[in-house]
Amino acid sequence: MIANKKYFLGVSFALGFFTLLPIMALFHYAFFPEGQFSLTGMIQIISEKQTYRLLSQSLKLGGWVVLGTLVISFPLALITTKTKLRNYGWLDILFTLPFMTPPYIGAMGWILFMQKNGFLMQLFPKLSGLSAPFFSLFGMVMIMSLHLFPTFYLMLKNSMLTLEGSFQEAAKIYGKNSLFNWVRISLPLLIPSFLLGALFIFVKTLAEFGTPVTFGTRIGYNVFTTEIHTNLASWPVNIPKATFLSLVLFVLCFVLWLIQVKVIQRFVYGTVSGATKEFTVTTNKWVHAVSIVFVILLFLLAIGIPYFSILMTSLMTVRGDGLVFSNLSLVAYRQLFTNQNGGFSAFLNSFLFAACTGVITATLGFFAGIYIYKGTRYSQKVVDFFGLIPNIVPGIVLVVGLMLFWNTSWLPVSFYNTKAMAVITYCTLFLPYAIQYVKNNMLQLNESIFEATDVFSRTKLGAFTHIYFPLLKRGVLTGMMMTFIISMRELVGSLLILPPSVETSATFIYRQFEQGNVNTGMAMAVVTIIITCIFVIAIEKSKK
Amino acid sequence: MKMKKLGVLMLGIVALAGCTGKASESNTETTSKANETTNTEQENLAGKEITVYSAGPDGLSEKMKVAFEEKTGVKVNLFQGTTGKILAKLEAEKGKPLADVLVLASLSSMDSLKQAGELQAYPEAIGKDKLNVDWTDADDFYFGYSASALGITYNTKNVTEVPKDWSDLANETWKETFNMPDPSLSGSALDFLYGYTSTDQGWDMLTSWFENGMQIMGANKSALDAVITGEKNATISGVDYMAYKAKADGEPIDIVYPESGTVVSPRAVGITKTAKEVSASQAFVDFLLSDEGQNLVADAYLLPGNSEIAVKDRASLEEIQQIKVEWKDSEDKQVEVLQEFGSISQQ
Numbered sequence: 001m002i003a004n005k006k007y008f009l010g011v012s013f014a015l016g017f018f019t020l021l022p023i024m025a026l027f028h029y030a031f032f033p034e035g036q037f038s039l040t041g042m043i044q045i046i047s048e049k050q051t052y053r054l055l056s057q058s059l060k061l062g063g064w065v066v067l068g069t070l071v072i073s074f075p076l077a078l079i080t081t082k083t084k085l086r087n088y089g090w091l092d093i094l095f096t097l098p099f100m101t102p103p104y105i106g107a108m109g110w111i112l113f114m115q116k117n118g119f120l121m122q123l124f125p126k127l128s129g130l131s132a133p134f135f136s137l138f139g140m141v142m143i144m145s146l147h148l149f150p151t152f153y154l155m156l157k158n159s160m161l162t163l164e165g166s167f168q169e170a171a172k173i174y175g176k177n178s179l180f181n182w183v184r185i186s187l188p189l190l191i192p193s194f195l196l197g198a199l200f201i202f203v204k205t206l207a208e209f210g211t212p213v214t215f216g217t218r219i220g221y222n223v224f225t226t227e228i229h230t231n232l233a234s235w236p237v238n239i240p241k242a243t244f245l246s247l248v249l250f251v252l253c254f255v256l257w258l259i260q261v262k263v264i265q266r267f268v269y270g271t272v273s274g275a276t277k278e279f280t281v282t283t284n285k286w287v288h289a290v291s292i293v294f295v296i297l298l299f300l301l302a303i304g305i306p307y308f309s310i311l312m313t314s315l316m317t318v319r320g321d322g323l324v325f326s327n328l329s330l331v332a333y334r335q336l337f338t339n340q341n342g343g344f345s346a347f348l349n350s351f352l353f354a355a356c357t358g359v360i361t362a363t364l365g366f367f368a369g370i371y372i373y374k375g376t377r378y379s380q381k382v383v384d385f386f387g388l389i390p391n392i393v394p395g396i397v398l399v400v401g402l403m404l405f406w407n408t409s410w411l412p413v414s415f416y417n418t419k420a421m422a423v424i425t426y427c428t429l430f431l432p433y434a435i436q437y438v439k440n441n442m443l444q445l446n447e448s449i450f451e452a453t454d455v456f457s458r459t460k461l462g463a464f465t466h467i468y469f470p471l472l473k474r475g476v477l478t479g480m481m482m483t484f485i486i487s488m489r490e491l492v493g494s495l496l497i498l499p500p501s502v503e504t505s506a507t508f509i510y511r512q513f514e515q516g517n518v519n520t521g522m523a524m525a526v527v528t529i530i531i532t533c534i535f536v537i538a539i540e541k542s543k544k
Numbered sequence: 545m546k547m548k549k550l551g552v553l554m555l556g557i558v559a560l561a562g563c564t565g566k567a568s569e570s571n572t573e574t575t576s577k578a579n580e581t582t583n584t585e586q587e588n589l590a591g592k593e594i595t596v597y598s599a600g601p602d603g604l605s606e607k608m609k610v611a612f613e614e615k616t617g618v619k620v621n622l623f624q625g626t627t628g629k630i631l632a633k634l635e636a637e638k639g640k641p642l643a644d645v646l647v648l649a650s651l652s653s654m655d656s657l658k659q660a661g662e663l664q665a666y667p668e669a670i671g672k673d674k675l676n677v678d679w680t681d682a683d684d685f686y687f688g689y690s691a692s693a694l695g696i697t698y699n700t701k702n703v704t705e706v707p708k709d710w711s712d713l714a715n716e717t718w719k720e721t722f723n724m725p726d727p728s729l730s731g732s733a734l735d736f737l738y739g740y741t742s743t744d745q746g747w748d749m750l751t752s753w754f755e756n757g758m759q760i761m762g763a764n765k766s767a768l769d770a771v772i773t774g775e776k777n778a779t780i781s782g783v784d785y786m787a788y789k790a791k792a793d794g795e796p797i798d799i800v801y802p803e804s805g806t807v808v809s810p811r812a813v814g815i816t817k818t819a820k821e822v823s824a825s826q827a828f829v830d831f832l833l834s835d836e837g838q839n840l841v842a843d844a845y846l847l848p849g850n851s852e853i854a855v856k857d858r859a860s861l862e863e864i865q866q867i868k869v870e871w872k873d874s875e876d877k878q879v880e881v882l883q884e885f886g887s888i889s890q891q
Contacts (some may be wrong), residue, residue: 220760232636233632236882417642513765515602
């Protein structure tokens, strides 16, 4: 294993440059306002009533979304493992799409569909009563659950798949009926997956900005992320307050992460064994029918409705005329591609930034992933933690930190207000994805390969180019495509750090809404979604 | 001697080209002088770069940038955002200031920047004499190059009885069918709030709107968008130029200025204290105040700062019943008004 001190320092500096600096800048700004340690600002925020309202609203939202994703994911995981539908592998690809769709776009789609005189009312005037109850916490939870459920679902499904086999066989021999077996044996073994999934969704919800800023502001439901953004980006500006709120959010998410680590240590058993992987598949007709209905319904809610709204809006000429055939045209797309309002250059920028981010994170992820490997040694854990920070800390917190750091006056060179700043921000935010894919890929390789490499490879470079890279190529590439996709749609960082005259597709969409050119914004959204789909399919293909 | 000849020649051209009988002799003389200075400056300016933070409207900022770049050869880095975003960006960049020119949609914010010593004066600004005195700083730190009036924007499909005054929206018939942009996100909505609540009935009226189900909805465009799609029937303190533009695009939208008077919100341009390219920045200000710039302003359905410039497809300033508002030194009071508004809206 490549694990000397120089390598450790190199990797930790590289990761720390992206992830640790902004956090340190945040702490420095918060606790050393005039070069001297002070707690007054923090105490003031902690003693404010509003902080508690934000806290309770954020937590409440998190709790409900966990429940919402569970209600969707658990039945879906059962359906794709226990019924005949498990043969349709493309369902998994289909149901990763909602997660790949930028949340603010999905939320916009829902708003356009449900609002008074929206698409729902135009199509089914009798259902107009649904509009008012939808614009409430319920609607927000539903939108966010429909966006976040894929990760929870895949987690549950994977553990259900690995659970089968010997456990199930033992249960068959010693247990009673299969339902009883399932409740008494399989379900308890799934508890860690439930816990981890729930914590993951909870943190994701706390960190989410897109849906709260589009839907939440409309129903007057503020959470930490939106409040931080408001304090940073609208008059009267309050940077210290944004920083302190960021710190509160940081601490909250950090604690949740610690709990998650404990859960893994205590509850995760080795459930994978070499034994048979026989599945009990129900053939009951009724179960089959209900499953199909469930999948179709979920498809309609998670993909059908938001995508329909987005597409229709992008095709409308006069928005006030509504859904009439004569009102549909490709004007918005033409405006986009002829670069009116700078749409096309925004798109190119996004593409460029995302590509750079993909390459940088993949390179870093490759070296870091090899170093971390199984993460048993202390130094490996340190590197692992550096790389994990963006997964623990909400994006907006990191962005605040990055802004503070790169604006410090003593820096001789600053990337702030250059395009490079966008790449740095995206790298910071999405580094964990790249590392994760390499790490997972490594774990699948046999130990003996690494031992042989250590013994036989003449130079380190040779080991990297001839052994590690060819073996890990798939993980590196998947990680790269993943970071590319999410960089293409990044919003919160881009809104705050992009230099003048520079826009990305996400900020373009956001600004088109601000400026009232909703159809051009939606046309851009459609293009972004199509590109995303192509990459998602490419990732799936590369797995085979 | 040559210069003099040139001057005479130009004087002739100017007189021929544009000046109708109205222009007095002294006026033509200043114009020709102005042209000379811009001409000599142009040579030095080409290749320079300035950063402009501009609070829309989008199309206008972009057109200004292009026209100015063509004319002078100066490259403009344009950041477009709401007034709030620009002020936020300035604050965040205090360590390393970047902006040379600020074009804000709120005079009171601009005035507070002046008070804080963030701006530099430009007494030689060409064309400042023609500007509306109420919108421009007497010490030449900023210039009111345009304004927008706030009215009631309504959906022409849904509204049969057009409201005549603010009080109409407090009626039962309007219950829960109207909104207002969030004054903490929209500088013009804050200007309206500040101006309107300075009148006797202001706060009472605001409360009765809330009681009648007024919804607060994002910045100007979000509020307007709800009216365009028919989700709401009307917007209080709708920005007029946006309404006129949507109307020109064929949307079922129109705007009315209430009889009892409304707020006209001036928009101002100024040069930052930290501007690196002062002469190029000054040229940009001159351009905004020039007839060419002012015509672009009018094309964007804004009220030009120079009232001699004819407005296009919209009500002129004289046709709008105005509430008199004192913008100078108003920032602190605006914060108070905003807080008061916040506490009422959360009830």
